[in-house]
Amino acid sequence: MNLEEQAFAQEFIRLATDGDARGWHERNGGNLSYRLTAAEIEACVDCFHNTAPWNAIRTAVPVLGGAFFLLTGSGKCMRNVRFAPAENTGIIEINAAGNAYRLVWGLTDGKPTSELPTHLAVHALKCTGGKEGNRVIYHAHPAHLIALTFILPLDDALFTRELWEMDIENPIVFPEGIGIVPWVIPGSEAAAAATLEKMRSYRVVVWAHHGTFVCGDTFGDTFGLMDVLEKSAQICGEIIAMGGKRQTVTEKNLRDLADMYDLKLNEAALSANSELEIGIKLCYTVHK
Numbered sequence: 455m456n457l458e459e460q461a462f463a464q465e466f467i468r469l470a471t472d473g474d475a476r477g478w479h480e481r482n483g484g485n486l487s488y489r490l491t492a493a494e495i496e497a498c499v500d501c502f503h504n505t506a507p508w509n510a511i512r513t514a515v516p517v518l519g520g521a522f523f524l525l526t527g528s529g530k531c532m533r534n535v536r537f538a539p540a541e542n543t544g545i546i547e548i549n550a551a552g553n554a555y556r557l558v559w560g561l562t563d564g565k566p567t568s569e570l571p572t573h574l575a576v577h578a579l580k581c582t583g584g585k586e587g588n589r590v591i592y593h594a595h596p597a598h599l600i601a602l603t604f605i606l607p608l609d610d611a612l613f614t615r616e617l618w619e620m621d622i623e624n625p626i627v628f629p630e631g632i633g634i635v636p637w638v639i640p641g642s643e644a645a646a647a648a649t650l651e652k653m654r655s656y657r658v659v660v661w662a663h664h665g666t667f668v669c670g671d672t673f674g675d676t677f678g679l680m681d682v683l684e685k686s687a688q689i690c691g692e693i694i695a696m697g698g699k700r701q702t703v704t705e706k707n708l709r710d711l712a713d714m715y716d717l718k719l720n721e722a723a724l725s726a727n728s729e730l731e732i733g734i735k736l737c738y739t740v741h742k
């Protein structure tokens with residue numbers, strides 16, 4: 455079986471295709487990485503070459519020593535991934551010390567995503583001693599979420615609370631809330647460091663005026679998480695455009711939901727008062 459036919463590669467391609475269909479990947483916007491399991495590395499090892507040079511990783515990731523990642527290339531488009539996986543994606547190997555990587559498959563005329571520092575920093579945080587989970591990290595440019603970062607205060611609790619109110623499933627899907635990073639230079643070590651800090655508490659980090667990073671155990675979980683966030687942001691934007699809320703989901707409603715579903719909801723988001731702190735009172739006439 456060739457590498458592109460492996461189940462993990464097929465799921466990677468499906469996520470890239472679905473994200474493109476949602477309109478989250480204009481031009482080369484967004485990127486995706488997946489940490490292979492030991493069995494997947496074993497199944498693919500005959501497809502790997504060992505001729506590419508090692509490249510230094512500026513902020514070493516010792517915990518990822520010996521790991522392999524399938525990822526999108528810099529400047530490559532999600533819409534092309536399904537047509538030419540080996541041109542638009544590649545597999546990198548991390549050396550034993552976790553301070554260098556080399557290409558072992560694919561990206562025939564390219565290099566890994568410019569957001570590699572953030573992907574590796576978050577993988578290092580989320581991979582806990584070979585645990586099966588948290589293998590997928592996905593960055594997209596969903597328009598409604600980006601738009602909200604021009605309107606809502608860049609505050610984790612307020613952003614979380616607004617999105618929770620938009621869809622009853624949301625407190626169940628991301629009970630821990632979401633993190634917001636103020637504008638950062640794309641591809642920078644500073645962006646990676648800021649994202650890492652927020653990812654210590656969350657699985658979702660929104661980069662103001664740019665896009666969103668999410669991580670998940672499976673490709674399906676990861677795509678679903680991006681999807682609920684973006685749909686909720688769309689509803690929120692429509693409410694703002696309609697002149698604001700006249701009624702909404704209350705703190706008590708959310709606490710009742712938490713009791714029923716045994717959720718540990720982010721306390722700061724639960725008690726956030728969007729009416730007072732939203733900063734766009736003219737639009738918002740909230741009666742809770």
Ligand code: 13P
Nearest residue numbers: 483484485528529567568
């Ligand atoms: P890459 O093409 O290098 O992955 O960059 C796209 C992007 O969205 C940067 O934030």
Ligand code: ZN
Nearest residue numbers: 483484664665
């Ligand atoms: Zn981006």
